[in-house]
Amino acid sequence: MKKYILKHKGLNILLLTIIIVIATMQTSASLLIIPLTSALKSGESLKFFKLIVVLGLLYLIWIIANFFKIILQANITQIQINDIRNDILVNISNMDYQEFHSRKAEDYVSWITNDMNMIETEVFDNYYIIIECIIEIILTLFAFAQLNLIVLSSVFVLGTIMAIVPNIYNKKMKKAVSKISEENEEFTFISNNYLTGFDLLFHNGRTLVIITRIRKVYEKLKKAKINQSKVQASMMASVLSLNVFAQLSTLSFTGYYIIQGSLALGAFMTVSNLSSTFYNNIQSMISAYSRAKANGNILDKYPVVERDDLGISKDFDNIISSKNLTFKYNDKSTITYPSFTFSKGKKYALIGSSGSGKSTLFKLLIGDLRKYQGNLNFDNDSYSELDVSSLHNNISIVDQSSHIFSDTVRNNLTLGLEFTDQEIREATDKAQITDYIESLENGYETILKDTGDLSGGQAQRISLARALLFNRNIFLIDEGTSSLDKENARKVEDTILKMKDKTVIMITHHLREESKKDFDEVIELS
Numbered sequence: 363m364k365k366y367i368l369k370h371k372g373l374n375i376l377l378l379t380i381i382i383v384i385a386t387m388q389t390s391a392s393l394l395i396i397p398l399t400s401a402l403k404s405g406e407s408l409k410f411f412k413l414i415v416v417l418g419l420l421y422l423i424w425i426i427a428n429f430f431k432i433i434l435q436a437n438i439t440q441i442q443i444n445d446i447r448n449d450i451l452v453n454i455s456n457m458d459y460q461e462f463h464s465r466k467a468e469d470y471v472s473w474i475t476n477d478m479n480m481i482e483t484e485v486f487d488n489y490y491i492i493i494e495c496i497i498e499i500i501l502t503l504f505a506f507a508q509l510n511l512i513v514l515s516s517v518f519v520l521g522t523i524m525a526i527v528p529n530i531y532n533k534k535m536k537k538a539v540s541k542i543s544e545e546n547e548e549f550t551f552i553s554n555n556y557l558t559g560f561d562l563l564f565h566n567g568r569t570l571v572i573i574t575r576i577r578k579v580y581e582k583l584k585k586a587k588i589n590q591s592k593v594q595a596s597m598m599a600s601v602l603s604l605n606v607f608a609q610l611s612t613l614s615f616t617g618y619y620i621i622q623g624s625l626a627l628g629a630f631m632t633v634s635n636l637s638s639t640f641y642n643n644i645q646s647m648i649s650a651y652s653r654a655k656a657n658g659n660i661l662d663k664y665p666v667v668e669r670d671d672l673g674i675s676k677d678f679d680n681i682i683s684s685k686n687l688t689f690k691y692n693d694k695s696t697i698t699y700p701s702f703t704f705s706k707g708k709k710y711a712l713i714g715s716s717g718s719g720k721s722t723l724f725k726l727l728i729g730d731l732r733k734y735q736g737n738l739n740f741d742n743d744s745y746s747e748l749d750v751s752s753l754h755n756n757i758s759i760v761d762q763s764s765h766i767f768s769d770t771v772r773n774n775l776t777l778g779l780e781f782t783d784q785e786i787r788e789a790t791d792k793a794q795i796t797d798y799i800e801s802l803e804n805g806y807e808t809i810l811k812d813t814g815d816l817s818g819g820q821a822q823r824i825s826l827a828r829a830l831l832f833n834r835n836i837f838l839i840d841e842g843t844s845s846l847d848k849e850n851a852r853k854v855e856d857t858i859l860k861m862k863d864k865t866v867i868m869i870t871h872h873l874r875e876e877s878k879k880d881f882d883e884v885i886e887l888s
């Protein structure tokens with residue numbers, strides 16, 4: 363957290379300055395009560411009204427400073443929150459396939475939404491409250507020093523006790539907060555899981571399951587939040603008792619010195635103001651500190667992932683080959699592959715019964731799964747030593763999950779890379795999707811919302827067009843035409859299989875007899 367505050371030192375120092383101005387105005391206003399009371403007592407009306415004007419000016423500065431403080435604090439907090447979000451996104455984008463899939467997408471969403479809201483309100487806001495309180499505490503101590511050194515010492519001792527005692531609740535508070543975070547994650551996960559399954563439940567007349575299942579998790583979340591408020595309440599009860607005791611003691615001391623004649627009567631109002639400011643600030647500081655501390659470790663849970671670019675990076679030259687290749691997901695399922703060789707420019711059909719390992723082989727070939735046994739080589743280099751990004755630069759993959767991003771058709775095709783209109787048009791022509799795109803209101807600039815905006819076949823053709831546009835050396839196609847009608851599937855497959863220099867490896871469940879001749883080799887997995 364410190365790192366993010368230090369990154370914006372300048373802005374934070376400016377905020378600190380404004381907070382100092384606010385606290386100074388407040389303390390000065392309290393101190394002004396002594397001369398005001400004296401002026402009243404001695405009947406000096408001119409002096410009294412002059413002091414009232416000064417008091418008014420102090421409050422005016424206080425109001426203006428507060429105005430700027432609120433705006434600046436909101437700005438800095440949002441800048442810092444976005445810095446954290448950015449770092450989380452950088453780490454996510456650096457993850458490899460397995461690391462990314464070791465969590466659910468909802469967890470990542472929860473990191474950059476729920477967690478950031480929590481950091482904003484529970485950490486940054488509390489940090490600024492702590493700073494404000496410390497400044498006000500120092501200034502009130504300074505003001506007490508102007509009045510009476512014994513009152514100052516007593517206030518100092520009582521304030522210290524008040525600040526130390528509630529620390530006994532820190533552990534409990536931390537546990538309660540981490541339970542809330544845990545329940546929040548489960549709540550997001552279960553809500554997402556059941557709400558995305560709406561269609562299935564709807565068609566089975568069981569949408570009530572959404573309520574019962576999600577209610578279970580929000581009841582758990584409620585319990586965790588109530589538990590935290592109980593810890594908070596116990597802590598505040600002891601802090602409030604100490605606060606009342608300390609204020610009464612300070613007023614008693616002051617009363618004693620006024621009766622003794624060593625303090626003016628006006629000092630009573632001032633001490634009353636100062637001591638309530640002093641102890642209330644200690645109270646707010648304790649509460650803010652315990653909340654900030656309990657939530658401050660939240661950043662530790664995000665993995666720091668450096669981009670792994672140390673492997674061999676190369677262009678596909680000749681062959682992908684395997685020997686004695688096996689892959690284990692766990693002890694129960696081991697997939698054994700026959701030896702194979704994929705040569706440059708040749709076309710391969712990969713067939714096999716369900717569960718024979720076709721999709722797993724694709725994940726091995728694209729480098730998603732790295733912990734295989736046996737040999738898997740890209741030219742003469744072992745897959746395990748290759749830089750995954752060099753594989754991505756050489757292989758285009760089209761699978762059944764044709765994800766559509768909430769963006770224009772063009773950006774869905776290019777993924778932000780530069781291509782000419784002609785190149786894009788050629789790719790969409792080959793994927794048989796140009797007519798559909800041109801029938802949209804804004805053609806290639808039409809904004810698609812998500813996969814739901816297109817039919818399965820249209821989304822699949824967008825995927826195919828992207829693969830053709832990226833024009834890598836190898837095409838891995840996993841049932842890439844499964845959602846297309848027969849005629850369009852035939853046309854697209856023809857185009858792909860006729861690309862001379864491209865190596866094509868196509869998983870297919872329904873390889874027609876007459877299509878077998880289009881492939882150089884049909885590899886059957888069992």
Ligand SMILES: Nc1ncnc2c1ncn2[C@@H]1O[C@H](COP(=O)(O)OP(=O)(O)OP(=O)(O)O)[C@@H](O)[C@H]1O
Pocket residue numbers: 691692695697714715716717718719720721722723
């Ligand atoms: N993430 C996973 N965790 C554990 N086992 C898995 C996982 N993914 C696949 N498997 C297992 O690995 C085996 C091969 O699965 P794979 O998806 O590669 O088969 P497939 O030939 O593509 O099947 P299909 O034709 O049905 O899509 C299966 O027994 C499957 O249960």
